[in-house]
Amino acid sequence: MNELISPKYQMKLAADVEKAVWDEFGSYKNVRNYIEKWYEHDEQNYNWENFRVVIRDDKNIDLNATIHSMPGEILLKVAIDLGVDTPDFIPSIPTFKNEIKSEYKTAYDTFTKAYKQIESDPSTAIGLANSALESIIKEILKDKRLKSKIKGNETLYQLSSAILKEFNFSSTEHPKEIKTIGNSLLTANQAIEKLRSEKTNFHGKTNEDFLIEDALYAHFIVNSVATVGLFLNKFYKTKYPKSEPEIEEDDILPF
Incomplete structure (x- = not known):
């Protein structure tokens, strides 16, 4: 599905998802806990991960960078989970x-x-x-x-x-x-x-x-x-x- 979602659309969707995450969870702690529920990591497979959870110098999550590291398929799933409208993908x-x-x-x-x-x-x-x-x-x-x-x-x-x-x-x-x-x-x-x-x-x-x-x-x-x-x-x-x-x-x- 990732190839069906254009980079231009992903940029707009990422901005909407970022706002929705902050609106829903409100604090760095809750935001990180929510995002990490989507995160997958496999140390046995060359440290494979489905996206990066980016942490800032102050130990808080960098939500913008984290969201932009997500493949389009995961980004769309998060958008749907949060009730973010996806008019360009499901018009x-x-x-x-x-x-x-x-x-x-x-x-x-x-x-x-x-x-x-x-x-x-x-x-x-x-x-x-x-x-x-x-x-x-x-x-x-x-x-x-x-x-x-x-x-x-x-x-x-x-x-x-x-x-x-x-x-x-x-x-x-x-x-x-x-x-x-x-x-x-x-x-x-x-x-x-x-x-x-x-x-x-x-x-x-x-x-x-x-x-x-x-x-x-x-x-x-x-x-x-x-x-x-x-x-x-x-x-x-x-x-x-x-x-x-x-x-x-x-x-x-x-x-």
């Missing part, structure tokens, strides 16, 4: 988080957990991302202006079918390209659901079952969920805008 996620933070609290909390586990537990990250998307669609379908009624135990595929029907993506009035987009969204969500059910540890697995353990797949799936979620929420808010509250005459100022 949809910061926008998605901002969009759902106030209106979809459960989905936001679930998605944030998914995002933070992309590197450490890709399988769980995919499962949580699936759950977050389910939560968003359920919230949208609760709108009384929509005809579909849900019981609460629907799968992501069933929820996706319902919301696409509500959004009328299969209408004969639409060009075939719009119908294709609708079908593609349904297929994508079905694939995400199948990955969660069959290729993650959300359901019981045996030693012979394939389990997603590569973080690159988790990055792809979580970013896909963010993209689909953004589109569905934007479409919903455009087609079904919230009505402005009526102003009572008593609330009108007399001037």
Whole structure:
């Protein structure tokens, strides 16, 4: 993954991570303790180390130099662990988080957990991302202006079918390209659901079952969920805008 992250982007990310570390831990002692949890060293292998923990003359950690000694892959993991947005590497996620933070609290909390586990537990990250998307669609379908009624135990595929029907993506009035987009969204969500059910540890697995353990797949799936979620929420808010509250005459100022 390191080769996927440009030096220019790493410079910006390093600055954001450095600030986040100080904001989170506040003291040299705690900062060093946190950074050393990422540090690996092997004396038997020519004193190999995954990055350098740089110590200043006053015995305190030089956080800036230490962070810049990290490979891009480790730097990205630290950023994700601290909740630092990575818009140039995972472009949809910061926008998605901002969009759902106030209106979809459960989905936001679930998605944030998914995002933070992309590197450490890709399988769980995919499962949580699936759950977050389910939560968003359920919230949208609760709108009384929509005809579909849900019981609460629907799968992501069933929820996706319902919301696409509500959004009328299969209408004969639409060009075939719009119908294709609708079908593609349904297929994508079905694939995400199948990955969660069959290729993650959300359901019981045996030693012979394939389990997603590569973080690159988790990055792809979580970013896909963010993209689909953004589109569905934007479409919903455009087609079904919230009505402005009526102003009572008593609330009108007399001037």
